[in-house]
Amino acid sequence: MKKFIQKVVKDNNFRAVRLLAILREIQTEFRYISAEAIEIVAELLDIERTQIISVIEFYSFFHLEARGKYDILISDSITDHMMGKQSLIEYLSNQLHIAVGTVRSDGLVSLDNTSCTGMSDQAPAALVNGYALPYLTKQKIDDIVSLITQQPPIKDWPKSFFTVTDNIHKTNLLLKQEIAQGDALKATFKRGLIETLEEVNISGLRGRGGAGFTTAMKWKFCLEEKETERYVICNADEGEPGTFKDRVLLNSFAHQVFEGMTICSAIIGSQQGFLYLRGEYLHLYDQLQSVLDQRHKQGLLGKNIIQSGLDFDIEICLGAGAYICGEESALIESLEGKRGIPRNRPPYPVTEGYLNKPTVVNNVETFLATANIALNGGKQFSDLGTKKSTGTKILSISGDCQLPGIFEYPFGTSIKQILKDCGAENVLGVQVGGPSGTFISNQEFDRVLAFEDLATGGSFIIFNKDRNILDLVKNFTHFFAHESCGFCTPCRVGTSLLKKQLDKIVDGHGSAGDLLALEELCQLVKNYSHCGLGQTAANPILSTLQRYPEIYQSQLKEISFEPGFNLDASLETARQLANRNDANAHLIQEGE
Amino acid sequence: MSKTITIDGKEIPFKEGQTIIEAATAADIYIPHLCHKPGYEPHGSCKLCTVKVNGRSCTACTFPATEGQEIINSSTELAEDRKKITQMLFVEGNHFCPSCEKTGNCQLQGVAYHLNMLDNHFPHFFADRELDASHADILIDHNRCIFCSLCVRASQESDGKNVFAISGRGINKRLIVNSETGKLKDSDIDVNDCAAHICPTGAILIKRTGYTVPIGQRTYDKQQIDQVSLAKEHNKND
Numbered sequence: 001m002k003k004f005i006q007k008v009v010k011d012n013n014f015r016a017v018r019l020l021a022i023l024r025e026i027q028t029e030f031r032y033i034s035a036e037a038i039e040i041v042a043e044l045l046d047i048e049r050t051q052i053i054s055v056i057e058f059y060s061f062f063h064l065e066a067r068g069k070y071d072i073l074i075s076d077s078i079t080d081h082m083m084g085k086q087s088l089i090e091y092l093s094n095q096l097h098i099a100v101g102t103v104r105s106d107g108l109v110s111l112d113n114t115s116c117t118g119m120s121d122q123a124p125a126a127l128v129n130g131y132a133l134p135y136l137t138k139q140k141i142d143d144i145v146s147l148i149t150q151q152p153p154i155k156d157w158p159k160s161f162f163t164v165t166d167n168i169h170k171t172n173l174l175l176k177q178e179i180a181q182g183d184a185l186k187a188t189f190k191r192g193l194i195e196t197l198e199e200v201n202i203s204g205l206r207g208r209g210g211a212g213f214t215t216a217m218k219w220k221f222c223l224e225e226k227e228t229e230r231y232v233i234c235n236a237d238e239g240e241p242g243t244f245k246d247r248v249l250l251n252s253f254a255h256q257v258f259e260g261m262t263i264c265s266a267i268i269g270s271q272q273g274f275l276y277l278r279g280e281y282l283h284l285y286d287q288l289q290s291v292l293d294q295r296h297k298q299g300l301l302g303k304n305i306i307q308s309g310l311d312f313d314i315e316i317c318l319g320a321g322a323y324i325c326g327e328e329s330a331l332i333e334s335l336e337g338k339r340g341i342p343r344n345r346p347p348y349p350v351t352e353g354y355l356n357k358p359t360v361v362n363n364v365e366t367f368l369a370t371a372n373i374a375l376n377g378g379k380q381f382s383d384l385g386t387k388k389s390t391g392t393k394i395l396s397i398s399g400d401c402q403l404p405g406i407f408e409y410p411f412g413t414s415i416k417q418i419l420k421d422c423g424a425e426n427v428l429g430v431q432v433g434g435p436s437g438t439f440i441s442n443q444e445f446d447r448v449l450a451f452e453d454l455a456t457g458g459s460f461i462i463f464n465k466d467r468n469i470l471d472l473v474k475n476f477t478h479f480f481a482h483e484s485c486g487f488c489t490p491c492r493v494g495t496s497l498l499k500k501q502l503d504k505i506v507d508g509h510g511s512a513g514d515l516l517a518l519e520e521l522c523q524l525v526k527n528y529s530h531c532g533l534g535q536t537a538a539n540p541i542l543s544t545l546q547r548y549p550e551i552y553q554s555q556l557k558e559i560s561f562e563p564g565f566n567l568d569a570s571l572e573t574a575r576q577l578a579n580r581n582d583a584n585a586h587l588i589q590e591g592e
Numbered sequence: 593m594s595k596t597i598t599i600d601g602k603e604i605p606f607k608e609g610q611t612i613i614e615a616a617t618a619a620d621i622y623i624p625h626l627c628h629k630p631g632y633e634p635h636g637s638c639k640l641c642t643v644k645v646n647g648r649s650c651t652a653c654t655f656p657a658t659e660g661q662e663i664i665n666s667s668t669e670l671a672e673d674r675k676k677i678t679q680m681l682f683v684e685g686n687h688f689c690p691s692c693e694k695t696g697n698c699q700l701q702g703v704a705y706h707l708n709m710l711d712n713h714f715p716h717f718f719a720d721r722e723l724d725a726s727h728a729d730i731l732i733d734h735n736r737c738i739f740c741s742l743c744v745r746a747s748q749e750s751d752g753k754n755v756f757a758i759s760g761r762g763i764n765k766r767l768i769v770n771s772e773t774g775k776l777k778d779s780d781i782d783v784n785d786c787a788a789h790i791c792p793t794g795a796i797l798i799k800r801t802g803y804t805v806p807i808g809q810r811t812y813d814k815q816q817i818d819q820v821s822l823a824k825e826h827n828k829n830d
Contacts, residue, residue: 050757
């Protein structure tokens with residue numbers, strides 16, 4: 001073991017910031033990270049063992065106890081449930097003779113749930129030893145069970161099991177055609193860097209992760225910092241349940257994304273960039289690495305890029321199962337080899353980001369768009385969309401529709417139009433922007449896609465009238481409790497309390513007071529949490545409670561409280577003393 | 593002329609680089625807090641010191657004071673919500689004040705009294721937490737840990753060690769000890785370390801000193817936490 005770890009640490013140049021990458025290799029090799037391994041890594045990296053333990057305990061894909069030789073994680077997104085996930089996992093659990101959440105006693109297999117794996121258009125999905133298994137069926141489960149019995153290595157499993165499809169159904173400005181490799185960079189240098197930043201400004205492009213900060217402004221702030229060691233980070237940790245557009249962009253438009261990052265590096269003056277790829281997208285790692293190699297050979301990365309004098313390189317870093325790392329400062333912490341805890345702000349990453357140096361963090365789609373803008377100018381981009389939301393938005397559509405997949409629309413497009421295009425009928429409502437977004441009812445389909453109306457990072461989940469609203473609210477609320485990083489009190493305790501309180505009501509044990517308590521708790525978690533996760537964790541409850549109060553009401557017990565004694569009988573002494581027995585001297589128990 | 597901020601309508605001066613809580617303390621204004629302690633790197637995790645700055649919620653212990661901020665520290669809403677955050681800390685761990693040797697000297701209890709907390713409001717988690725009595729002089733009762741991380745910071749910043757760390761995620765968050773066995777006796781903590789004495793609750797205790805001061809004559813038995821805190825922390829901020 002020592003030799004293996006020494007090699008891994010050496011391959012990572014003894015850099016503590018590479019801790020996640022190092023732990024990932026140890027986890028893959030030994031199926032867990034033992035106390036002995038922790039001691040060796042701590043010594044080689046010269047860091048405290050507690051840092052390593054805390055990182056292992058923080059990320060879902062690292063373990064202090066051994067997983068099975070075949071470690072199967074079933075995606076637990078609402079979209080997986082809608083496609084029959086529950087019966088499949090029960091079937092698999094029966095066939096393998098293993099309870100969910102355990103390792104089989106012979107150590108051959110382990111089975112558990114995991115948060116959305118970014119395969120909502122090909123659900124139900126799973127991960128086996130980290131690799132995506134989309135389009136699960138009962139037949140496929142049978143095949144998997146027999147493979148596990150025969151024990152061939154994962155690389156010898158049928159390739160077709162691991163085929164992830166793009167499912168692009170509607171294209172517009174960005175997806176119509178990928179720009180030729182190097183063209184956007186050439187255009188940038190020809191036009192001038194400041195002039196290109198001005199084009200990004202003219203385009204009106206806002207961050208595509210969902211928050212919508214103006215891209216040109218972010219780059220300008222970073223450029224204006226005194227410190228000249230600066231970084232570019234591409235946030236490919238798309239963990240919002242129901243989102244999968246970055247998966248497709250990195251599968252089929254990776255050159256353009258990397259080109260967008262390179263343009264950013266030229267403009268802000270950075271020499272090093274990172275692609276933070278969510279652990280669930282391990283299947284993309286090798287091909288992305290080869291795209292980087294190719295760009296090196298083409299002179300589009302590395303030293304003196306297309307004879308411009310620009311030096312820039314990109315490193316791919318894999319996450320390890322933590323939704324919170326989609327938050328930019330948590331992502332930076334993770335890149336530094338730590339737990340993904342969102343930082344206090346100010347300072348913002350443009351001032352103090354990676355290694356406390358000025359850093360631009362943008363979404364995959366944002367970089368894709370900037371490459372387009374650098375080549376074709378800002379105006380053709382701002383001509384599309386609305387005044388406050390220019391350009392197009394790439395949606396990941398899933399749930400009850402005929403064409404789940406990728407749709408690109410100019411901002412300002414109505415929900416009605418989108419539902420028509422993807423073949424959704426008999427619709428109850430749509431979850432726009434994932435669990436942290438909003439649930440809209442079928443009375444609101446004239447609303448439009450825009451930062452000023454319905455903002456979304458891309459997630460768009462459709463529910464038809466056969467679905468139970470409370471199922472999705474429960475799934476989302478449990479998701480947030482599972483993914484809370486635990487840093488601040490309102491989110492750490494609050495998301496777990498929300499889960500308890502919601503379950504109490506949904507399971508039929510609530511009374512009227514419980515609904516008030518639930519709402520009160522929602523406001524507390526929303527108003528006092530440290531970061532976006534906690535601030536939006538109550539959205540599923542709040543947005544459905546506002547639209548469908550009757551659904552919640554119908555779960556309640558008839559009485560407003562559980563009486564501890566008989567109120568009217570207790571008044572008997574008083575009645576006798578007052579010598580009264582009229583109607584006003586009696587109390588009727590409320591709710592009876 | 594020195595720069596000023598306004599807290600609850602009262603104009604107070606601040607120095608460049610001060611956080612809101614530092615400026616407030618210097619002006620004799622108490623903002624409830626648990627994870628903050630003057631002299632240590634701000635943490636901002638307990639959220640008890642949340643104030644409204646120009647209408648926006650901010651943690652006073654991390655947010656820099658800047659010219660002209662309009663801050664609300666006392667309002668019915670803040671008082672009620674701070675109480676609920678405190679109740680969250682109570683139900684998350686296992687806090688039984690009457691049987692805890694820290695009673696009367698406990699900041700969690702002190703803040704709870706200050707905020708007029710009369711019950712736990714939320715359902716209890718009944719977390720299964722351990723007790724580490726391995727060390728000859730120091731005891732850790734994890735039932736009472738509120739993850740303020742003061743012991744982590746004190747060990748690093750004052751003692752030049754790294755005895756404690758926060759691990760786990762979400763509601764499974766936990767305090768861990770830096771030793772091969774994970775036990776305190778095998779760490780390099782010393783009974784005179786700041787980290788051994790800084791705990792605001794009864795999670796880290798010095799053995800055999802629990803009842804040297806009788807109940808009824810303890811810090812918060814005599815004075816409310818706002819008075820104690822201002823008296824203690826005032827000078828350190830200057």
